Amino acid sequence: MTFHVASEVGRLRQVILHRPGLEMERLTPHNREDLLFDELLWVSRAQEEHDAFAQVLRDQDVEVLYLTDLLREALAVPAARERVLGHTFDEEVFGPAAVGPLRAMADAMDDAELTTALVGGMTKAEALERVDEPSSVAFHVLGADDFLLPPLPNHLYTRDASAWVYDGVAVSAMRKRARLRESVHYEAIYRWHPAFADDDFHLWQGSGKRRGSSVEGGDVLVLGRGAVLVGMSERTTPQGVERLAKKLFAAGAATTVVALAMPQHRAFMHLDTVMTMVDPESITEYAGLGPLPSYTITPGDDGDLVITDHSPGEMHTAIARALGLDRIRVLTPTQGVRAAQREQWDDGCNVLAVRPGVVIGYERNETSNAFLEANGVEVITVAGSEVGRGRGGPRCMSCPTLRDGL
DSSP states (O other): OOOEEOOSSSOEEEEEEOOOOHHHHTOOTTTTTTTTOSSOOOHHHHHHHHHHHHHHHHHTTOEEEEHHHHHHHHHTSHHHHHHHHHHHSOHHHHOHHHHHHHHHHHHTSOHHHHHHHHHHOEEHHHHHTTSOOOSOHHHHTSOTTSEEEOOOGGGGOHHHHEEEEBTEEEEOOOSSGGGHHHHHHHHHHHHHSHHHHTSOOEEEEOSSOOTTOOOOGGGEEEEETTEEEEEEOSSSOHHHHHHHHHHHHHTTSOSEEEEEEOOOSGGGSSGGGTEEEEETTEEEEOTTSOOOOEEEEEEOGGGOEEEEEEOGGGHHHHHHHHTTOSOOEEEOOOOOHHHHHHHHHTTTTOOEEEETTEEEEETTOHHHHHHHHHTTOEEEEEOOTTGGGGSOOTTTTOEEEEEOOO
């Protein structure tokens, strides 16, 4: 297997998904905002919807890998286990008095138990079933039901914490504290899981602290033909875009990166919440996005970056030129302002292409889906009443690891 993602719309061959589990059951009205959720999911129904989504992918001949399986198998490798536990049980988080006993507790867990705890979280009471209470202020101040390890419900959106870009992968340095631990899980998988460890690919960006420099996968569109489109959202910084571009150019993996200066608020949390590609020359775009300032980045001499500024009105032209086209087709349904806002909130633009001109979208976005169909794009619909409550659509819930080019 050679892992490689050469476009947004070429035939999709393989994806990583994460089925909702214990971590979702631990979302409450009290903690949902800290965990970046607007609503609580009906977990059993969310699992049914996710299973149906996975089956649709299989019906389209896409191989489905599950994050928890990959993580469990990676943790069987001592170096991967050491990397994950060393990052998770950090003295800065737990304090010097508690970190040793807690790390010993984790070391004693088998791979399946550890995977459950890492993703689903662990309370103080659950920890005390495994270890004597450490003489630790940080431990003593916790209530019995307080989380020692917070759950990671955003693992549902596998696109965000890692993004394959041509012949390599960028593991995201996540901007939100609630998601920081997600990236170390992906890095462990890509570096040490047997399916990935023996393959030859670049690691464009690894997990860890990057002050002021981050790129999250939901902001990255692999346009194809050597072009990459990146949204500078509330979670992806200009510094991160430049770092990614420099690495892509140095390896000869890409020739052009176009960066869009996006509004900095939650409704536009990632580029793929307002824009995705549906065929080699077409994008679907939220009506409320509007023209944005854009910047074309190309390689210069001696590893320098050449940056060309574009006015907001040139946004679509800049994207087309990166693809070697005179123009791109922009598909935005005609509807009222409130109707457009409702469908954008329900991820009407967040569709996942399985091959050119064939996408998966939430069934509830009737206007957006009908408009795409009327313009020659086949939409395979899936239920999203529960999985969509976390503000992510089919593209957000899938991390392609193998996709054909244009």
